Amino acid sequence: MVLHRIEQGLTTGRIRVGDRLPAERALAEELGVSRSSVREAVRVLEAMGVVRTAVGSGPDSGATVIADPATSIGSALRLHMATQFLPIPDVVQTRVLLESWAASAAADTRPDVTHLHAQLDAMDAPNLSPEAFHMLDERFHLTLSSMAGNVLVEAMMASLGDSIRGYILDAVPRLDDWAAVTVGLRSEHRAIVQAIGSGRGTRAARLVREHIEGFHALARTNR
Template sequence: MKNYELVLHRVEAELAAGRLRIGGRLPGERALAEQLGISRPSVREAVRVLEAMGVVRTATGSGPDAGTVIVAEPVSPLTAVLRLHLATNHLPMGDVVQTRVLLESWAAREAASRSPELGAVSALLDRMDEPGLSPEEFHLLDAEFHVALAGLAGNVLIAAVMESLRSAIHGYVLAAVPNLADWEATAVGLRAEHRGIVAALAAGDGEGAAGLVAAHIHGFYQAARLPS
């Protein structure tokens, strides 16, 4: 194990045990080096890795904001990793689509059983009905809608993965818009499908909502001629 990895494992263990939380500070560079028996450059390397992952923020000086502070939210590191993998074609689009179908279908089925509050997702649909939306504006709202749907299931990790996936593939979705024969007609269809999903959730029809979500996802990728 490399020396800097000792620091990463220490931070992971402290977070898992609840001794280190968001907003908390890591021990100083000298203290960590002495505790782990490694050099201060190795500690600095570990901190740079944690900062690149979005887990910590560093600030120099001696004020209240100085030091290395835990700032991570679950989505940030996941999104960065997924974007890199997609950029290097390590995640085939077909696999991404299958993953979305699995996660979102489960989330819809689970959400329907919980009698969810649908005001927020309905408000997003109303915003998508506004005239003159560009494809980019529409798909940003669409991404927010799908993440909100996943959140209705009450599973924090699935919501985080969904947000990461949607953020990571946003560019691919926009790039596919010119492949659509008629964007305006496609947008009308997507709006209707969204309304159908929400109606099924409101009726407590989990299987119906799950089926509509799966058809909605597959339908767009097929229309945009993306491999699914």
């Protein structure tokens, strides 16, 4: 009942991002439920990235409505990945679909890609550990996806990145020559950025697909 009441409020616009939810006691009395039920509903909403809670009695206390879809999507994907129910090839294919579209859409606007080059320069630093390299790689791919201007795609890409991080790092020790692999990945990254910056959307999408599928095939071969 509490979740339905808040969902209705968001849908009708009576509750908006930045608003504070009614006090726990007020919601409980309005809906005829216990305060513990209200408290549990707020915990669920916080886990879903819909509210942020703060204790105390000041202006920032209580539950405030936020919009953080990546939190809930990422948590759900990580848990389902942990069950090993979602096949890695399906996750990779979903990433290819989203990111190749994002690269093509970004290229249509012929954006300034200076910030992408800066990120790639950071990945050229010598003696990067696999963990550090992958964190930079993940940030690069998320930045690229955000350039399409689709907030849902961006949230889903952030969640997919969280979900496959372990899979990628597990594959590194099995690769014959990690240093050589990073050389190839860096070269592919720069080709993708060049295609986006020059407005070649079809080429950018193809390069992204080949980049992601290529590493997945390499990791699978070295299992």
